[in-house]
Amino acid sequence: MIEERIREVFARAGAVGLLHAVPVDVRSAVAVEADATPDDREVAVSADEPVVIASVFKVLLVLEFARQVAAGQLDPRERALVTAADRLGGWGTAGCLDDVELSLRDLAYFAMSVSDNSAADLLLARVGLDTVRLLAKELGLDRTRIVGGPRDVLQSMFAEVGARSEAEFAARYPELPDDHKRRLAVLDPQRTNASTPREITRLLRLIWRDAAGTPEACAFVRDLMTRQVFRHRLASGFPDEAVIAAKTGTLPGLHIETGVVHYPDGGCYSVAVFARTRELTASRQAVDAAIGTAARIAVDFLRTRDR
Template identity: 25%
Template sequence: MLENKIKGFLRDIDGNVAVVIKNFNNGEIIQINQDYIFPSASTIKLVIMSELLKQVKENKLSINETIVITDKMITGGDGILKELNVGHRFTLGEIMTLMIIISDNTATNLLIDIVGMDNVNRMAQELGLKRTKLQRKMMDSVAVKYGRENYTSAQDMLNILELTYKGENIDGYYSKMMLDILKRQQVGGRLNLYLPENTVIAHKTGDLDRLEHDVGIVYLPNCEYIICVLTNETKSNKDGRQIIGNISKLVYDQYAG
């Protein structure tokens, strides 16, 4: 039984691990620590993308409107925008794509300013994400010091991915757009760590010190399933990535047939 295999693997693991899996072919659902609240790291960017596209649908924003990158916008951590000369012009759609496929923090903070933090949290509520909250921008160490962290759970991540998979995150058109971007993810080494290189996954990673997450939809020829693995307080980030990779491989081996 897959759930027992995963629990057996987790028995000797140091740290906190949550696993939620949903197989769309046979309906199997596995939930381990599904409501445990973790710092979200970059998985919160799924909700930011959803809110941006909701505002695009409502004609409050245009995905083709452009923004010129200035010095004041630059944020540290992951991303490419901070490495470029200022003055480049990007569309909102391009900034959103950079936020997801390379987890660009400058792009993320720009979008938080544009769509509004309160609106992102309202979107999380509308999507039924009971334990997901955006309380600070990326790389805001002062906010962290004062206890303002971003949070989520494995169950919430499954919920937003399932709505998107079913075409119910905003609507079918924007859900497909989100999935297409998530399939172009360039940050790997977690869910796909031990899987065949040609495995298609629409996913989003996240990492902080001794925290690694990866949540996504795996597309196999005979089966499609959501897998969300959240970890923290592991011995190292490398350990966290390997935990995710090992659990993902157990699931793949079970479902690939």
């Protein structure tokens, strides 16, 4: 069975994988609203199991930002200043050594293209946490939980480790026993930003069908997802002619990517892949490659059903 092939791909990489893949061009809007996709037009591997979504949360955040811009509630050119107090470390402005001034829409760009945590936090402060939560409910993502932004996640890790700063956390975390690390709230879908693979593919289908907001807002999110710089997971499994729009998520022991694969012949598929490893590391090339391989197996299966 196709599901067993996918499980074997992850097992060979030393991981457990959860996956959902479904065509974007479903037969009717009713099917999207009801998630009534026929079984032969989806691939589901533990697709209804709760999962930590990590930075995949930024898709909802940027969608809400784009909706508020389209409604005239926010000016995308409004300036924001990223200071030392805002920097969390990592990519984009989060890792800069000096203050950076940029527009709100450029915060959205950095949050999506390089998963900039500082940019996401500042954008969340303008958009509002409660509005992001309400958006998830509006879109029928009833099993999606949003508890906060990147800084909230980081502060929860600091508190559980007993660290007062990033430097202190970096010194203490490696010395913790693995069972302590696995109990951290950021790795528990009951206590952090979480969803299911099926709900994440639903979110992307709604965005690609202009059903998650105005066409302008949905197009903004689609464009930013095509500009993600990371190509080592989902994109690694597909040929060059396939256009991949995606968003990664990473935490110790969690390798995540969701996206839409668009072929030149018009075939379009929403995929969400979540891989867990026993080793609590953030970098495992074999697992990242398995994400691409598993997604390709699922999409190839769906493409045979569409012909």
